[in-house]
Amino acid sequence: xxxxxxxxxxxxxxxxxxxxxxxxxxxxxxxxxxxxxxxxxxxxxxxxxxxxxxxxxxxxxxxxxxxxxxxxxxxxxxxxxxxxxxxxxxxxxxxxxxxxxxxxxxxxxxxxxxxxxxxxxxxxxxxxxxxxxxxxxxxxxxxxxxxxxxxxxxxxxxxxxxxxxxxxxxxxxxxxxxxxxxxxxxxxxxxxxxxxxxxxxxxxxxxxxxxxxxxxxxxxxxxxxxxxxxxxxxxxxxxxxxxxxxxxxxxxxxxxxxxxxxxxxxxxxxxxxxxxxxxxxxxxxxxxxxxxx
Amino acid sequence: xxxxxxxxxxxxxxxxxxxxxxxxxxxxxxxxxxxxxxxxxxxxxxxxxxxxxxxxxxxxxxxxxxxxxxxxxxxxxxxxxxxxxxxxxxxxxxxxxxxxxxxxxxxxxxxxxxxxxxxxxxxxxxxxxxxxxxxxxxxxxxxxxxxxxxxxxxxxxxxxxxxxxxxxxxxxxxxxxxxxxxxxxxxxxxxxxxxxxxxxxxxxxxxxxxxxxxxxxxxxxxxxxxxxxxxxxxxxxxxxxxxxxxxxxxxxxxxxxxxxxxxxxxxxxxxxxxxxxxxxxxxxxxxxxxxxxxxxxxxxxxxxxxxxxxxxx
Numbered sequence: 001x002x003x004x005x006x007x008x009x010x011x012x013x014x015x016x017x018x019x020x021x022x023x024x025x026x027x028x029x030x031x032x033x034x035x036x037x038x039x040x041x042x043x044x045x046x047x048x049x050x051x052x053x054x055x056x057x058x059x060x061x062x063x064x065x066x067x068x069x070x071x072x073x074x075x076x077x078x079x080x081x082x083x084x085x086x087x088x089x090x091x092x093x094x095x096x097x098x099x100x101x102x103x104x105x106x107x108x109x110x111x112x113x114x115x116x117x118x119x120x121x122x123x124x125x126x127x128x129x130x131x132x133x134x135x136x137x138x139x140x141x142x143x144x145x146x147x148x149x150x151x152x153x154x155x156x157x158x159x160x161x162x163x164x165x166x167x168x169x170x171x172x173x174x175x176x177x178x179x180x181x182x183x184x185x186x187x188x189x190x191x192x193x194x195x196x197x198x199x200x201x202x203x204x205x206x207x208x209x210x211x212x213x214x215x216x217x218x219x220x221x222x223x224x225x226x227x228x229x230x231x232x233x234x235x236x237x238x239x240x241x242x243x244x245x246x247x248x249x250x251x252x253x254x255x256x257x258x259x260x261x262x263x264x265x266x267x268x269x270x271x272x273x274x275x276x277x278x279x280x281x282x283x284x285x286x287x288x289x290x291x292x293x
Numbered sequence: 294x295x296x297x298x299x300x301x302x303x304x305x306x307x308x309x310x311x312x313x314x315x316x317x318x319x320x321x322x323x324x325x326x327x328x329x330x331x332x333x334x335x336x337x338x339x340x341x342x343x344x345x346x347x348x349x350x351x352x353x354x355x356x357x358x359x360x361x362x363x364x365x366x367x368x369x370x371x372x373x374x375x376x377x378x379x380x381x382x383x384x385x386x387x388x389x390x391x392x393x394x395x396x397x398x399x400x401x402x403x404x405x406x407x408x409x410x411x412x413x414x415x416x417x418x419x420x421x422x423x424x425x426x427x428x429x430x431x432x433x434x435x436x437x438x439x440x441x442x443x444x445x446x447x448x449x450x451x452x453x454x455x456x457x458x459x460x461x462x463x464x465x466x467x468x469x470x471x472x473x474x475x476x477x478x479x480x481x482x483x484x485x486x487x488x489x490x491x492x493x494x495x496x497x498x499x500x501x502x503x504x505x506x507x508x509x510x511x512x513x514x515x516x517x518x519x520x521x522x523x524x525x526x527x528x529x530x531x532x533x534x535x536x537x538x539x540x541x542x543x544x545x546x547x548x549x550x551x552x553x554x555x556x557x558x559x560x561x562x563x564x565x566x567x568x569x570x571x572x573x574x575x576x577x578x579x580x581x582x583x584x585x586x587x588x589x590x591x592x593x594x595x596x597x598x599x600x601x602x603x604x605x606x
Contacts, residue, residue: 029430131311134583138545139563143316143575146567147323147330223436227549230438233567246438254457257446264439272434279430 033276040270044090052084055240064256076245076259077252085240086262092241093222093270099156100221101214104163109206111164112171113198117179126172129165137162141224142233150236159224163217170213174206208285215278219271226267242267298595305587312583313365316576317358320348331374331570344374348573370577375569380577383562390460391547391558393470397478398543399536402485407525407532409486410493415520417498425490432487437546441480441553448476458555477554481546485539492535496528503527529600537593544582 043050051072059079067074073082115125132140137159144158178184184201192200228234229243237244242263249259320327328345329336336344348371349357364371370380413425449457455476461469500506501524509519551560559578566574 029427127307128311130308131315133541134308134312134586135315135579136541136544136582136586138548139575139579139582140315142563142567143319143572143579144323146570146575147319147327147572149330219434224545226436227438227545230549231552231564231567246442253442253445254450257442257450260442261439261446264436264442268435268439271436272431275434276430 027280029276030280033273033280036269036273037277040090040094040266040273043087044094047087047091050087052087053081055084055088056080056238057084064252067258073262074256074258076249076256082245082259082262085245086242086266088240089242089245089263089266090270092235092239093225093267095152096156096159096225096235097218097222097274100159100163101218103156103160104167104217105210105214107160108164108167109171109210112168112206113175113202115168116172116175117194117198117202122172125168129168132162133165135162138224138227141228142231145228145233150234152235152239155225155228155234158228159221163220167210167213167217170209171206174209175202178202178205212278212282212285215274215281219274219278222267222271222274294598297598301591301594305591308587309584312580312587313362316579317361320572320576321350321354321357327572331572333570347372347374365580370580371573373566373571373574375571380573383574384559384577384581387557387559387562389462389558390556391551391560393463394474394477394481394547394550394556394558395543397474398481398485398547401478402482402489403536405482406486406489407493410490411497411520411525413490413494414497414501414524415516417494422494425494429487429491432483433491435483436549437481437484438549438553440483441477441550444476444480445553460554460556460558477550477556480553481543481550484542484546485536488535488539489532493525493528493532496531497524500524500527527601530597533593533596533600537590540586540589544586 057080059075062071062075062079063077065071065075065079071081071083073086075081076085111125115122140162141155141158144161145154148154148158178201181201184197187197187201225234225241226243226246229241230247232247234243235241237248245263246260249256249263253260323330326341328341328348328350331348332341332344345351349360352360368381370384372379373383376383409425409428413422416422445457449455456473459473461473463470497520506519506523509523510516514523547558548560548563550556551558552564555561559581562574563578565571566578
């Protein structure tokens with residue numbers, strides 16, 4: 001057995017050589033994604049240190065000012081500094097993205113493992129998942145937020161629920177493949193108990209695709225949060241999220257388009273970075289799917 | 294074949310039942326008193342009591358569910374709390390702009406994305422391929438409302454090529470309709486063009502490695518025909534699948550796009566309902582959109598058997 005084949009057998013990762021120009025281009029894109037992500041994470045962590053003021057500080061004398069030395073990106077209709085608010089907006093998006101990814105992956109993983117291994121539950125769980133998937137996620141989240149009142153927590157929960165079915169389907173698909181593997185049959189034959197089989201044999205196979213899925217969920221959650229805030233059913237209006245900033249700037253768009261455009265660019269760049277990162281991870285961790293895309 | 298179609302139609306029943314149950318339980322399981330939340334912060338006890346009766350929340354939960362389902366089966370989606378009009382009437386008034394925007398978006402996306410995907414596959418590894426793939430990643434990531442505002446800024450306010458906002462019915466003036474629908478369509482299409490172009494490229498690439506493609510080339514078939522007839526024809530199934538799954542994202546996108554471009558469709562109905570906490574409208578639209586999603590995917594599944602004679606159930 002060659003060294004590469006041996007490592008492939010052990011890790012499940014097929015060693016890929018950067019053969020073509022396309023691979024190199026993809027590599028550059030992934031690096032760019034990592035760089036943008038790093039900037040956004042640093043901005044969120046160190047927002048108060050980045051030459052920002054009070055994100056909620058009103059200044060009626062400085063309304064709708066163009067960019068200047070004092071206000072790098074200008075001010076909005078209440079005289080609030082747009083640079084400050086855009087930097088602080090990274091906190092909302094990243095928190096929601098990471099929280100929703102963590103929650104939906106954990107809930108989906110447990111549900112998927114149980115559904116994939118216990119046949120009686122499988123049919124019921126999967127029908128429920130089909131039903132939830134049929135409901136447009138944005139609308140389901142809107143309904144949940146408007147019924148329980150907008151807060152950071154309700155927004156995160158409302159975005160998590162529509163993301164769960166896809167995770168469950170993914171985990172279940174892995175379980176159904178793995179349970180037919182000879183080493184799992186051997187473990188069953190040797191009398192290993194079910195919980196141990198799930199943890200020792202099935203779980204490790206779920207992790208690579210789940211890491212990839214987590215990045216896509218994160219990007220999708222940041223998008224949904226912005227949509228909800230933009231439509232008035234998201235993060236409470238007093239918190240400077242990118243969606244809220246865009247919603248508030250709408251009325252002033254013809255005279256001060258930057259109030260809408262700056263947070264919009266920040267949002268688009270962040271989502272782009274996470275998606276690119278997901279593509280890069282998929283190419284590394286999930287070669288079977290990567291080949292298809 | 295007939296048995297398959299019948300089975301597939303029957304299989305939508307449990308899905309619809311789950312959708313109905315989720316929508317029903319949403320209101321009943323939400324924390325606190327839903328009647329008080331819907332009535333708003335300044336409602337009197339009397340108003341809250343009125344809403345509770347209007348929504349049937351004063352009855353036992355199983356009775357609520359049975360009577361709600363029976364009314365749904367008769368096409369009764371309830372009554373708007375704010376305007377007191379039946380939700381079905383409000384939906385009927387707004388359905389045209391949304392349907393038009395969805396149709397123009399699907400048509401435009403397919404017309405642009407499928408040739409792009411085939412081109413990228415034919416020129417795999419070249420700069421054309423890379424450009425299409427980078428465009429696909431970017432198009433997939435830029436949110437429709439961000440793109441929409443950039444379009445308004447550049448093409449409507451800046452260049453004045455298009456009206457800034459609004460909607461005209463194609464039945465009144467086709468030219469006005471096209472002018473108004475152009476920017477929202479292109480903005481909303483970006484994500485679908487990205488999605489469809491990617492899957493088209495991947496499926497065509499995969500099929501180009503098949504034996505029958507080598508056979509076609511060996512017998513001297515022109516390359517264009519190999520690509521368009523042999524490869525694309527066989528790649529149709531995954532492409533159609535992606536379009537079907539994209540319907541859910543399209544519905545979410547339509548809601549936001551209508552808000553950006555001030556189009557008086559179902560999306561605006563949702564947004565107004567959020568602001569007024571008019572829950573029966575939100576509930577009715579969720580049911581309607583879910584039904585559209587289920588029915589369209591049913592149609593697509595059945596279309597497979599027609600598109601691809603190899604699929605036999």
